[in-house]
Amino acid sequence: MNIDLAKIDSIIEPYKGRQGLLISLLQDIQAECNYLPEEALVEVSQALELPLSQVFSVATFFKAFSLEPRGRHLIMVCLGTACHVRGGERLAQKLERDLGIKPGETTQDFEFTLEAVNCLGCCALGPVVVIDGKYESKVDSAKLDSILKRYQSEANKG
Amino acid sequence: MMPEKVLGKRINSPSELEALEQSIVAKRDPDKPCVVLCAGTGCRAAGAEEVVDAFREEIKQQGLGDKVEVKSTGCHGFCERGPLVVLRPKKIFYQQITKEDIPEIVSESLVNDNIVERLLYADPATGEKIVYEDDVPFYKKQTRILLGANGEIDPTEIDDYIAIGGYSTLAKALFQMSPEEIIEEVKQSGLRGRGGAGFPTYRKWESCRHARGAIKYVICNADEGDPGAYQDRSLLEGNPHSVLEGMIIGAYAIGSHEGYIYVRNEYPLAVRHIGIAIEQAIEYGLLGENILGSGFDFGVSINRGGGAFVCGESTALMASLEGKIGEPRAKYIHTVEKGLWDRPSNLNNVKTWASVPLIINKGAKWYSQMGTEGTKGTMIFSLVGKVNNTGLIEVPMGTTLREIIYDIGGGIPGGKKFKAVQTGGPSGGCIPEELLHLPVDFDELTKAGSMMGSGGMIVMDEDTCMVDIARYFLTFLEEESCGKCVPCREGIKRMGQILTGITQGKGKEGDIEILEDLAGVLRDGSLCTLGTTAANPILTTIRHFRDEYEAHIKEKRCPAAVCQELIQYSIIEEKCPGCGLCVKACPTQAITLVAKKQPVILDQSKCIKCGACYDVCKLGAVAKR
Numbered sequence: 001m002n003i004d005l006a007k008i009d010s011i012i013e014p015y016k017g018r019q020g021l022l023i024s025l026l027q028d029i030q031a032e033c034n035y036l037p038e039e040a041l042v043e044v045s046q047a048l049e050l051p052l053s054q055v056f057s058v059a060t061f062f063k064a065f066s067l068e069p070r071g072r073h074l075i076m077v078c079l080g081t082a083c084h085v086r087g088g089e090r091l092a093q094k095l096e097r098d099l100g101i102k103p104g105e106t107t108q109d110f111e112f113t114l115e116a117v118n119c120l121g122c123c124a125l126g127p128v129v130v131i132d133g134k135y136e137s138k139v140d141s142a143k144l145d146s147i148l149k150r151y152q153s154e155a156n157k158g
Numbered sequence: 159m160m161p162e163k164v165l166g167k168r169i170n171s172p173s174e175l176e177a178l179e180q181s182i183v184a185k186r187d188p189d190k191p192c193v194v195l196c197a198g199t200g201c202r203a204a205g206a207e208e209v210v211d212a213f214r215e216e217i218k219q220q221g222l223g224d225k226v227e228v229k230s231t232g233c234h235g236f237c238e239r240g241p242l243v244v245l246r247p248k249k250i251f252y253q254q255i256t257k258e259d260i261p262e263i264v265s266e267s268l269v270n271d272n273i274v275e276r277l278l279y280a281d282p283a284t285g286e287k288i289v290y291e292d293d294v295p296f297y298k299k300q301t302r303i304l305l306g307a308n309g310e311i312d313p314t315e316i317d318d319y320i321a322i323g324g325y326s327t328l329a330k331a332l333f334q335m336s337p338e339e340i341i342e343e344v345k346q347s348g349l350r351g352r353g354g355a356g357f358p359t360y361r362k363w364e365s366c367r368h369a370r371g372a373i374k375y376v377i378c379n380a381d382e383g384d385p386g387a388y389q390d391r392s393l394l395e396g397n398p399h400s401v402l403e404g405m406i407i408g409a410y411a412i413g414s415h416e417g418y419i420y421v422r423n424e425y426p427l428a429v430r431h432i433g434i435a436i437e438q439a440i441e442y443g444l445l446g447e448n449i450l451g452s453g454f455d456f457g458v459s460i461n462r463g464g465g466a467f468v469c470g471e472s473t474a475l476m477a478s479l480e481g482k483i484g485e486p487r488a489k490y491i492h493t494v495e496k497g498l499w500d501r502p503s504n505l506n507n508v509k510t511w512a513s514v515p516l517i518i519n520k521g522a523k524w525y526s527q528m529g530t531e532g533t534k535g536t537m538i539f540s541l542v543g544k545v546n547n548t549g550l551i552e553v554p555m556g557t558t559l560r561e562i563i564y565d566i567g568g569g570i571p572g573g574k575k576f577k578a579v580q581t582g583g584p585s586g587g588c589i590p591e592e593l594l595h596l597p598v599d600f601d602e603l604t605k606a607g608s609m610m611g612s613g614g615m616i617v618m619d620e621d622t623c624m625v626d627i628a629r630y631f632l633t634f635l636e637e638e639s640c641g642k643c644v645p646c647r648e649g650i651k652r653m654g655q656i657l658t659g660i661t662q663g664k665g666k667e668g669d670i671e672i673l674e675d676l677a678g679v680l681r682d683g684s685l686c687t688l689g690t691t692a693a694n695p696i697l698t699t700i701r702h703f704r705d706e707y708e709a710h711i712k713e714k715r716c717p718a719a720v721c722q723e724l725i726q727y728s729i730i731e732e733k734c735p736g737c738g739l740c741v742k743a744c745p746t747q748a749i750t751l752v753a754k755k756q757p758v759i760l761d762q763s764k765c766i767k768c769g770a771c772y773d774v775c776k777l778g779a780v781a782k783r
Contacts, residue, residue, distance in 0.1 A: 022481030023464045027423055050481065061483035061640075062464025064423055080385030081580065081616045082542035084630050090769055097745055097768075118467065118634060120424055121388035122200045123540055123614075124237030124548035133426070135203030141743065141770050 003037045012047045019048050022058055026065055034074075035066045063117075070113040071106045073151055075099075076130040080119030083126035087140070091127055092116055094141055098148060112151075168443035170451040172329035175320070182321045191226045191268055192246040193217070194309060198233025198395055199388075199427055200549075201240035205256065206230075209241050212257035216264045226268055232308040232396015232431075235550040236296050239279065244291050244309065251291040252277040282546065282568055299566050301528065301536050302552045304512050308396035313431045316438035319399040325444055327519040331407045332452040335518070337367065340411040344514070346522030348534035353379055353470070353507035354582065354611045355687070356533065356600035362504055366412045366494040369502035374414040376405055377498065377505040380421035380428070381475060383467035384583030385634065387614035389538040390508035392550055394421065394428035397512070398435035402458065404514035406449065409456045412504050416457055420475050423462040433460060467584070467638035470612075471686045472497070472505045474640065485642045486686035507612065509538060529555035533599035537613055543580075544619040546571050553598075560594040563617055574619040577718075578702070582611030584631045584638075585691035587698030588624060607698045609691070623720035624703040625710050629657040631695040639688060646689030649680045653696065661721040665711035670700060719782045722767045726783065731757040733779035740771035740780065 011032060015025040025048070029040050036059050045052040059065045077092045092103065095114055099107055103116035122128050125137035129144065136147055169175050193213055197206045210230045217226050234242050239253035245267055252263065255277055266272045278287040279294050288294050291309075311318035319325070331340055345360035366374060378401060382390040393401060405417050421429055436458055439445040447455045461479055468474045469484040476498045478484040497503025513535060517525045526534045533555040539562065542548045546568035553562060559579060563569070570576050578588040581598075587608035589596070596602050600610050618627065632654040641647045653676050656669050677693030684690045700707060709715045716724040729749075734757035741749045741758060748764035749771060757779075760771075772780045 019481040020479055021461065023478060024460075024462050027462055027464070048481070054482065057483050058464070058481065062466050064463075064465035079634075081583075081614070081627075081630070082386045082540075082548075084385075085543045085616060085618055085622050085627075087769075089630075093768060094745075094770070117424065117465070118383070118638075119385035119387075120199075121382070121391045121422075122203050122237070123386050123388055123542035123616075124200050124550075125203050125240075126542070128203065135199070137200075137203040141768075141773050 003033065003039055005039065005043070007032060008037075008040045008043060012043055016047050017049065019050055022048060022050065022055065023062065026055075026059060030065060035069045038067075066104075066113075068106065069110065071110045073112050073132050074115065075112055076115045076117045076120065077103075078118075078120045078122075078126065078128040078130070079116050080123060080126070082123035083119075083128055086126045088127040091129060091139060091141070091144060094144060095129075095148075168441075170443065172326075172333050172450060175325060175329050175450060179320050179323070179326065182317050186321065189247050193226060193228045193268075194244040194246055195228070195230050196232075196234040196240060196242040196309070197230040198237075198308075198392055199425075200233060200237035201242060202427075204240040204254075206241040208257050209243070209255060209260065212260045213243075213264070216260045217268070220261075220264050220269060222264070222268060229312050231311060232313050233305075233392040233550060234309045235300075235302075235305060235392075235552075236294070236547065237549040238547050239549075249291045250289055251279060251294060253279050296547045296549070296551075296566055296568070299561070300552050301554050303516055303528075303536055304393065304400075304509060304538060305396075305550060305552045307400065308392065311397065313396050313398055314434050316399060316435065316442060319397070323519070324399055325403055327515040328403050328406055328444065329450055331410060331518050332450060332454055337411040337413065340407060340518060341367065343518060343522050344411075347517045347525040348522075348529070349510065349513055349517060349525070350533060350600060351506055352509035352513070352537070352612070354585070354609065356610060359506065359510055362494055362506070363408065363412055365492065366414075366502050366504040369495045371502045373416070373501050374412055375498045375501060375503040376409045376412060376414045376417045377475070377479070377503060378405055378417070378419040378508060378511050379470065379472070379475060379505055380419055380425075380432075380508045381463045381470045382422060382425075382508075382612060383470045383638075384612050384614045386542055386580070386616045387540050387583060387612045389540055389550055389613050391422075391425045391428050393508050393512050393538075394425070394432050396431075398428075398432040399439065400512045400515060401432070401508055402435055402439055402445065404511035405458060406445065406456050407514050407518055408504065408506070408511065410454055414504070415455050418459055418461055418479055418498070420461045420463055420469070420479060422465070424465060429460065429462060436460070466640070467634075468640045468686070468688050471688060474686070475505065476503060483640070485640045486688075488685055509613075530597060530599045530602075532601045537598065537610070539598075539613045539615045541567050541615050541617070543616040544570055544574065544622065545617040555599045556597040558595055558597050559589065562598070562615065563594070567617065570617065570619050574621065576617070577620050577622055578618045578624065580608075580616040580618065580627065580695070581614065582609035582694070583614050584635050585609060585687060585694055586611050586614075587694045588618070588627065588702065589698070590702040607694065607701060609694070621718055621720070623661075623716050623718040624699040624706045625657065625661055625716075626718075626720045628696045628699045629654070629661050632657055632692070635688065635692045639692075643683070643685040643689060645680050645683035646685065646692065649676050649684075649689070650692055652676060653680075653693070657696070660707065660710045661716070662723040663710070663714040663721075665707075667711065669711060670704070670707055674700065725767060726762065727760065727765060727767060727769070727772060728781045728783075729757055729760050730779050730781050733777050734758055735777070735779075737777075739774045739776075743770040743774040745770060 350356040474484040474486040
């Protein structure tokens with residue numbers, strides 16, 4: 001995967017020396033690259049004057065970050081309590097079966113990454129699945145099938 | 159008269175603010191028809207954005223462009239029925255609308271003065287159609303002092319907030335009150351921190367004010383990690399200026415000039431709205447240097463969290479604000495003395511900050527009239543799970559659980575039986591039917607073995623397995639434990655193994671006692687509240703639902719038919735017409751179609767108990783037991 005270091009530098013620039021904003025900076029880099037490339041973490045440690053070990057510890061402590069490249073579509077299945085009592089866990093199992101990956105993993109063709117998250121804050125509409133930022137509410141296995149099909153056929157076309 | 163264009167101009171005194179408020183109000187006709195659309199995250203998930211665009215387009219097409227206003231607001235609370243629309247000034251309430259409904263709403267209710275019957279909310283108890291928002295039972299029984307403005311203002315327009323008196327309380331605080339008077343007013347109001355622990359707010363403020371150090375911080379905790387709670391998100395999304403105003407007043411009372419808002423990155427809309435609010439407040443001189451010409455300086459920045467539950471704990475949050483991993487520390491020295499960067503720091507929850515302007519504006523006496531002896535004011539709950547009217551509700555402290563679940567929540571859907579209500583998130587507990595008469599406040603919920611937490615209230619019916627719920631919370635906490643202290647890291651893991659075993663039919667005599675033992679170790683030995691309260695979900699479920707544990711352990715049976723290893727699916731032959739829907743749905747080809755109008759056959763050896771057949775069968779021909 002090609003990493004645009006100039007682009008990363010421009011993201012880091014406004015954060016220079018501001019150690020307290022490490023998490024926000026990592027989020028911005030991840031939003032751009034869709035994961036945290038090692039090269040970027042080295043740049044971050046220099047720009048923020050932080051030991052590389054601290055940058056790595058933060059990048060691995062928080063769930064939001066991935067050190068591995070992720071797929072083109074990010075599927076987040078909510079496992080908050082409200083979604084759990086309405087069958088969220090079974091949706092997660094179905095996604096694992098259908099995509100052949102576990103939460104946190106990416107399909108071999110880099111089309112889908114599956115994440116299990118603890119509450120997305122739309123508990124009233126659970127179970128909730130979010131694909132590329134689009135919220136799907138009151139999902140059941142039939143609805144999940146049709147959603148997945150939509151993204152899969154798109155992938156085949158493109 | 160004020161000049162026409164005011165945005166972009168600093169407000170330099172309380173009288174200029176007042177003049178601005180008057181000029182905004184004067185320009186607005188309260189009788190002008192206004193389509194108010196809920197565009198909170200919940201309604202957006204139900205398609206609200208499409209609906210907003212369609213309304214704007216349709217209004218233009220029907221030639222009402224300058225006669226009708228369209229306002230997209232934050233969360234109105236009744237998420238179950240979204241997308242919601244309210245037609246002002248009459249406050250006609252339409253629910254579950256789609257973009258196809260819009261031409262009819264515009265021509266019937268805006269061009270003419272008719273009601274579109276089919277979009278009204280029908281009271282499930284009586285079947286009666288309800289026309290006006292205020293008459294809907296879900297709203298009628300609430301006291302929405304914090305949430306109410308969500309339905310009135312566009313959160314991205316500071317003028318909307320100023321038009322309803324926004325920031326006038328800040329002017330009052332800065333010009334008519336001393337910091338000590340503000341703290342006294344907060345003390346008299348009885349306000350307790352809304353983050354969960356319920357610590358008296360004034361005491362924190364007072365200690366931080368008196369702490370040594372020239373630089374002090376105020377922090378807004380918007381790292382709403384409790385699964386099943388989203389009230390902080392809704393306040394930040396729907397009324398961000400109220401939180402900012404509270405923070406500025408608090409900073410003035412404490413003597414702080416720098417503030418932080420730590421918000422979950424999983425809440426993109428909240429991050430965006432609070433960001434816009436800060437920019438607009440700076441532009442107006444309500445944030446930054448010399449606020450309103452008072453000489454008081456205060457700035458706020460936003461930090462986005464990294465998705466760690468433990469960061470809701472104050473010391474972990476502060477570590478994370480310093481760019482470190484979110485590990486808590488022991489609080490021998492309180493954060494009000496040495497917190498962020500080792501300086502005095504005052505941290506409060508979103509709801510606490512948003513309560514401050516109300517208290518300073520309307521007075522401690524007004525506020526303390528609401529609530530119970532020990533807990534004043536109102537509380538926002540997210541009423542979710544197996545309840546008819548899911549959504550965000552705000553009630554005076556002391557309202558009983560029964561009133562919340564049945565009168566406001568409309569009871570349990572599908573004729574099912576209530577089993578328990580879980581409050582307080584992973585630190586809280588499950589409350590059974592016998593205790594539904596409990597008035598909700600910090601102390602009563604703690605006495606029942608649960609806690610208030612940040613206000614999540616998850617209703618569970620007879621189809622919920624209480625052992626599975628306990629296992630769910632432990633698995634959650636095992637993942638979220640930061641790993642710093644041994645009792646939490648190892649204890650939760652061990653308890654999780656035992657509970658998982660029980661749900662898989664591997665439970666044995668004595669397991670319950672070991673769980674209770676370990677719970678004591680966690681409570682006494684953990685470093686922060688994540689660990690000390692981790693056993694609450696287990697202890698309360700053991701206390702109130704011991705029979706379910708015993709059924710799992712002794713009879714290897716899950717009474718609610720949830721635990722996969724203990725249940726079996728089967729076909730009820732009399733009910734099965736052989737339609738084949740389940741055959742298509744089955745991922746392991748465990749079901750075979752025999753012939754038309756013949757019941758299907760389920761091969762137990764191939765069945766992975768995923769429940770796909772059960773979900774898809776509309777005839778109830780799949781049994782689960």
